[in-house]
Amino acid sequence: xxxxxxxxxxxxxxxxxxxxxxxxxxxxxxxxxxxxxxxxxxxxxxxxxxxxxxxxxxxxxxxxxxxxxxxxxxxxxxxxxxxxxxxxxxxxxxxxxxxxxxxxxxxxxxxxxxxxxxxxxxxxxxxxxxxxxxxxxxxxxxxxxxxxxxxxxxxxxxxxxxxxxxxxxxxxxxxxxxxxxxxxxxxxxxxxxxxxxxxxxxxxxxxxxxxxxxxxxxxxxxxxxxxxxxxxxxxxxxxxxxxxxxxxxxxxxxxxxxxxxxxxxxxxxxxxxxxxxxxxxxxxxxxxxxxxxxxxxxxxxxxxxxxxxxxxxxxxxxxxxxxxxxxxxxxxxxx
Amino acid sequence: xxxxxxxxxxxxxxxxxxxxxxxxxxxxxxxxxxxxxxxxxxxxxxxxxxxxxxxxxxxxxxxxxxxxxxxxxxxxxxxxxxxxxxxxxxxxxxxxxxxxxxxxxxxxxxxxxxxxxxxxxxxxxxxxxxxxxxxxxxxxxxxxxxxxxxxxxxxxxxxxxxxxxxxxxxxxxxxxxxxxxxxxxxxxxxxxxxxxxxxxxxxxxxxxxxxxxxxxxxxxxxxxxxxxxxxxxxxxxxxxxxxxxxxxxxxxxxxxxxxxxxxxxxxxxxxxxxxxxxxxxxxxxxxxxxxxxxxxxxxxxxxxxxxxxxxxxxxxxxxxxxxxxxxxxxxxxxx
DNA sequence: ATGAAAGCGCTAACAT
DNA sequence: ATGTTAGCGCTTTCAT
Numbered sequence: 001x002x003x004x005x006x007x008x009x010x011x012x013x014x015x016x017x018x019x020x021x022x023x024x025x026x027x028x029x030x031x032x033x034x035x036x037x038x039x040x041x042x043x044x045x046x047x048x049x050x051x052x053x054x055x056x057x058x059x060x061x062x063x064x065x066x067x068x069x070x071x072x073x074x075x076x077x078x079x080x081x082x083x084x085x086x087x088x089x090x091x092x093x094x095x096x097x098x099x100x101x102x103x104x105x106x107x108x109x110x111x112x113x114x115x116x117x118x119x120x121x122x123x124x125x126x127x128x129x130x131x132x133x134x135x136x137x138x139x140x141x142x143x144x145x146x147x148x149x150x151x152x153x154x155x156x157x158x159x160x161x162x163x164x165x166x167x168x169x170x171x172x173x174x175x176x177x178x179x180x181x182x183x184x185x186x187x188x189x190x191x192x193x194x195x196x197x198x199x200x201x202x203x204x205x206x207x208x209x210x211x212x213x214x215x216x217x218x219x220x221x222x223x224x225x226x227x228x229x230x231x232x233x234x235x236x237x238x239x240x241x242x243x244x245x246x247x248x249x250x251x252x253x254x255x256x257x258x259x260x261x262x263x264x265x266x267x268x269x270x271x272x273x274x275x276x277x278x279x280x281x282x283x284x285x286x287x288x289x290x291x292x293x294x295x296x297x298x299x300x301x302x303x304x305x306x307x308x309x310x311x312x313x314x315x316x317x318x319x320x321x322x323x324x325x326x327x328x329x330x331x332x333x334x335x
Numbered sequence: 336x337x338x339x340x341x342x343x344x345x346x347x348x349x350x351x352x353x354x355x356x357x358x359x360x361x362x363x364x365x366x367x368x369x370x371x372x373x374x375x376x377x378x379x380x381x382x383x384x385x386x387x388x389x390x391x392x393x394x395x396x397x398x399x400x401x402x403x404x405x406x407x408x409x410x411x412x413x414x415x416x417x418x419x420x421x422x423x424x425x426x427x428x429x430x431x432x433x434x435x436x437x438x439x440x441x442x443x444x445x446x447x448x449x450x451x452x453x454x455x456x457x458x459x460x461x462x463x464x465x466x467x468x469x470x471x472x473x474x475x476x477x478x479x480x481x482x483x484x485x486x487x488x489x490x491x492x493x494x495x496x497x498x499x500x501x502x503x504x505x506x507x508x509x510x511x512x513x514x515x516x517x518x519x520x521x522x523x524x525x526x527x528x529x530x531x532x533x534x535x536x537x538x539x540x541x542x543x544x545x546x547x548x549x550x551x552x553x554x555x556x557x558x559x560x561x562x563x564x565x566x567x568x569x570x571x572x573x574x575x576x577x578x579x580x581x582x583x584x585x586x587x588x589x590x591x592x593x594x595x596x597x598x599x600x601x602x603x604x605x606x607x608x609x610x611x612x613x614x615x616x617x618x619x620x621x622x623x624x625x626x627x628x629x630x631x632x633x634x635x636x637x638x639x640x641x642x643x644x645x646x647x648x649x650x651x652x653x654x655x656x657x658x659x660x661x662x663x664x665x666x667x668x669x670x
Numbered sequence: 671a672t673g674a675a676a677g678c679g680c681t682a683a684c685a686t
Numbered sequence: 687a688t689g690t691t692a693g694c695g696c697t698t699t700c701a702t
Binding site for chain 2: 045047048049050051052054055060062070071073076077079080083084087092093094095096097110111113114115116134222251254255258276277278280281282283
């Protein structure tokens with residue numbers, strides 16, 4: 001037995017329109033009617049069909065989020081904050097794991113568009129500008145998180161990667177390190193590029209020389225962090241310190257150092273970008289650049305929902321970029 | 336300008352039915368027609384409206400997942416595996432953070448039902464049996480993950496918590512520890528209860544005495560792990576070893592031990608349930624009970640999708656419970 | 671204050 | 687091989 005709005009209407013002795021009004025808390029319904037209808041709804045255990053409602057209203061109360069890697073604490077924190085804020089505002093979340101793969105990202109963008117989500121929060125690979133613009137033109141709000149995309153105009157929430165990275169390397173230099181290696185991720189992502197730039201600037205700033213043997217680029221994942229560290233430790237130019245530019249690579253880096261039988265900070269100094277929750281219990285508590293990760297997701301969602309409600313693509317007249325600051329947390333992973 | 340199936344049909348000179356057939360790769364369409372229609376689709380950049388399709392087909396190609404805490408590596412791994420498998424099978428994922436709160440869980444169950452998801456993977460609080468049954472009766476498939484709910488009949492995928500816990504404590508005993516504390520989570524969740532049972536059994540098995548001062552129950556989160564460890568270390572009966580029964584509490588436990596200025600394993604031995612990715616780089620690499628977390632999510636999703644396709648509530652004639660084994664990984668956090 | 675009816679975009683049963 | 691059309695369950699405009 002199917003229970004829909006028609007069943008309720010019939011049993012209550014009113015039209016579907018009236019039931020719908022009760023459902024929507026529409027003011028112009030007699031109190032008596034409302035009570036009666038609500039009683040029937042409860043009695044029949046009726047619950048609206050959100051799919052039908054979405055089709056009719058052209059609104060799904062759904063936000064899509066595409067992250068690069070839910071396994072990473074960075075992105076699961078983002079997922080948490082976006083979910084918290086979305087729920088508070090009556091939205092639900094479709095979670096997509098883009099895997100930092102432009103093709104997978106495109107696939108998910110299409111799915112989200114087809115599913116008529118009200119908005120999308122995207123940690124972009126940087127590669128699907130055309131389609132992202134197409135989505136924005138179609139009226140779906142987009143907010144970029146953590147990274148930018150060339151040629152896409154929409155609100156964004158970022159972290160000051162350049163400064164964070166610069167600060168980290170400056171700190172290493174101040175501790176007397178001379179051969180500072182860099183372990184980074186894709187430089188075609190803005191995060192990867194800016195963190196590298198910050199490193200380069202800090203090195204040059206102090207009259208040290210950029211040594212390309214000390215710059216290793218991976219894919220932001222743990223395994224590549226471990227592999228690249230191993231390469232560094234076995235290479236011709238062995239670093240006296242490493243700046244690792246994301247949380248997962250840092251973990252890989254620490255594992256590789258441990259496997260090599262080296263001690264931190266006696267044999268090598270480490271600073272990581274992003275401060276993991278395990279940083280304190282590490283062999284030598286990790287000195288790190290802390291990012292406001294939760295806030296990042298929160299802000300992005302706030303802006304997205306505001307734009308959805310205002311029926312505007314941007315929060316102002318033109319796209320705004322919010323850049324959040326980082327802070328250096330000094331522990332014991334350097335001398 | 337709205338582009339829908341009608342627009343495409345008109346421009347192509349065919350009916351909407353034919354366009355729909357092309358979209359669905361329905362065999363009985365002339366090759367010529369197909370080509371023509373596809374050309375128009377491409378030309379107009381037409382993409383189906385999945386909301387309308389879902390309404391008509393009574394199928395959303397969506398799976399809902401309710402986890403207790405995305406922030407925990409345990410659940411983000413689950414989210415990853417479920418997403419991987421769902422995507423492979425053409426399903427998308429609505430992610431809900433139940434927060435181990437029965438009310439929030441109920442709220443999300445209602446949302447998922449209303450949104451006509453094809454199936455739900457649930458890490459239950461154990462409290463909403465009636466509504467879960469209601470969902471199952473309504474034809475939505477449910478698979479329970481990691482925990483059970485009294486009075487709910489559906490397929491489940493679990494880990495052998497009892498045995499895992501038993502093994503861990505037995506190991507501690509074999510290493511000569513006499514005052515072994517237990518740090519656990521809600522005992523009204525099956526995981527919490529079974530892990531406590533395993534502990535109790537192992538203690539009694541060896542003729543040791545259960546000391547209630549050494550049993551501390553929290554909420555599965557890091558903070559409570561730290562707090563309870565602090566209580567233990569400052570209490571009347573100071574343990575010589577701690578078995579911590581989930582990944583987040585273990586981290587809290589290690590932090591508290593470090594804060595207290597104690598060393599592992601010199602001052603105190605530790606075994607944790609669930610093996611975190613940072614276990615190797617901890618001060619003293621953590622001895623842990625490793626669970627097949629990714630597999631857990633994978634199996635659950637496999638079963639769910641199979642049930643959806645078979646249009647059955649259970650994979651067999653009656654609910655099946657799959658229990659996955661654990662393994663003890665010995666490192667250096669005990670003497 | 672309430673009802674009648676159109677229609678959101680699609681699919682599928684039936685007809686040709 | 688293709689078209690016609692009803693209808694999925696809801697909201698909303700227009701009447702009354």
